[in-house]
Amino acid sequence: MRRSISCERRDSRAGANDDGSPTPLAAAQPAHTAKQRASFPLTPLGSDPAKTMYTLYYAPGAASMVVHLALLEIGAPYRLEPVDLGTARDPAYLELNPQGTVPALVVDGRVLTESAALLMLLAERHPEARLAPPQGSAARDLWRQWIFHLSNTLAASFRFWFYPQDLGTPEHPPQLRDALCRRIESVWDRAEAQVAAGGPYLIGQDFSGADLYLTMLMRWSRKMPKPATEWPALKALADRVRARASWKELYELEGLSEW
Numbered sequence: 057m058r059r060s061i062s063c064e065r066r067d068s069r070a071g072a073n074d075d076g077s078p079t080p081l082a083a084a085q086p087a088h089t090a091k092q093r094a095s096f097p098l099t100p101l102g103s104d105p106a107k108t109m110y111t112l113y114y115a116p117g118a119a120s121m122v123v124h125l126a127l128l129e130i131g132a133p134y135r136l137e138p139v140d141l142g143t144a145r146d147p148a149y150l151e152l153n154p155q156g157t158v159p160a161l162v163v164d165g166r167v168l169t170e171s172a173a174l175l176m177l178l179a180e181r182h183p184e185a186r187l188a189p190p191q192g193s194a195a196r197d198l199w200r201q202w203i204f205h206l207s208n209t210l211a212a213s214f215r216f217w218f219y220p221q222d223l224g225t226p227e228h229p230p231q232l233r234d235a236l237c238r239r240i241e242s243v244w245d246r247a248e249a250q251v252a253a254g255g256p257y258l259i260g261q262d263f264s265g266a267d268l269y270l271t272m273l274m275r276w277s278r279k280m281p282k283p284a285t286e287w288p289a290l291k292a293l294a295d296r297v298r299a300r301a302s303w304k305e306l307y308e309l310e311g312l313s314e315w
Contacts, residue, residue, distance in 0.1 A: 109132045109133050109134060110127060110132065110133075110134040110135070110161055110162060110163060111134065111135045111136075111137055111161070111162040112124055112127060112134055112135070112136055112137065112159060112160075112161050112162075113137045113138075113139050113149070113152070113153065113158055113159060113160040113161070113162075114136060114137070114138060114139065114158050114159055114310070115138065115139050115140075115141045115158045116138075116310040116311055116312055117275070117310065117312055118141065118158050118159075119157070119158060119159060119171045119211070119272075120158040120159030120171070121272045121275075121306065121310070122171050122175055122265075122268050122269045122272045123159045123161060123171060123174045123175060123178070124136075124159075124306055124309075124310070125268045125272070125302050125303065125306055126174075126175055126178045126179070126185075126187055126265055126268060127178065128301075128302035128305055128306060129185050129187060129265075129268070129300075129302045130178060130182045130185040130187070131185070132182065136309065139158050139160075141157075141158065152167055153167060153169060155169060157169070159171060159174060161174050161177075163177070170207075171207070171211070171269070172203050172204065172206070172207035172211075172269070175187070175203065175265050175268070175269060176188070176200075176203060176265075178265075179264075179265050186262070186263075186264070187264055187265035187268075188264055188265060188266075189259060189262070189264065195259050195260060195262075198259055199259050199264055199265075199266050202250075202258055202259065202266045202270075203265075203266055203269065205243070205246075206243070206266070206269050206270060206273060207269075209239070209243055210240065210243045210273050211273060213236055213239045213240050213243075214240070214273065214276050216236055217236050217240065217280075218276075220232075237280065237281060237282070240277065240280070241282060244277075244284050244287050244290060245287075247270060247287075247290060248287040248288075248289050248290050251289040251290060251292075251293055252288075252289040255289060255292075255293065256289075256292060256293060256296065257293060257296070258270055258293065263296070263297075263300075267293060267296075267297050268297065268302075270290075270293070270294075271293070271294045271297040271298070271303075274290060274294050275294075275315060278314070278315060298315070
């Protein structure tokens, strides 16, 4: 069985190779989660939330990163289960999550997926962590809009950037590569205008889970022709997020180094 990490509360408030693409676990995992064969047990965790409220199946730096950051911000107890995203998916993990992707989050015995959906779920279950503006507010509507936009437009475009085979080609033809760059950069343009006009965060003066999501996606751009940090308001936002205790702790737990 692959060893898991149990993470108790630490106050943290104050899918991917290191180039942003999903990676086999063996290439980037921290030493204290050494690769072993997984059985991926599904335990009804709601029976003892004081011990383990959530189990997160993750790969270092992959799309699970935003969910891990949210858990650290919340401070709820959780367990990490590493997943090898190599070409041969573990049958036990495929039984748990037939998509074979990360993240997968066990919530009260149920397996749920999709980064944006899990971020929204955690924000709703833990309003005290203030990962989202108050329900019914105009800021909450804007927050929801940005979460969907980042997921449907930006994260989806990164999928094609890192996996040209999904578009039926082993490598990007120049015209397609340029089109993907323009599509990704158009989101940076829009987010830059949003933050510059009403920041310092994406939804105004207050930090939220949308900033975690945006910064994770910005990280994935760092080896693109024009990384997101070349947009000044976005760079300032990312610097604020990277200074948070949750970001620093995640780097330690996931064994990441490069921005």
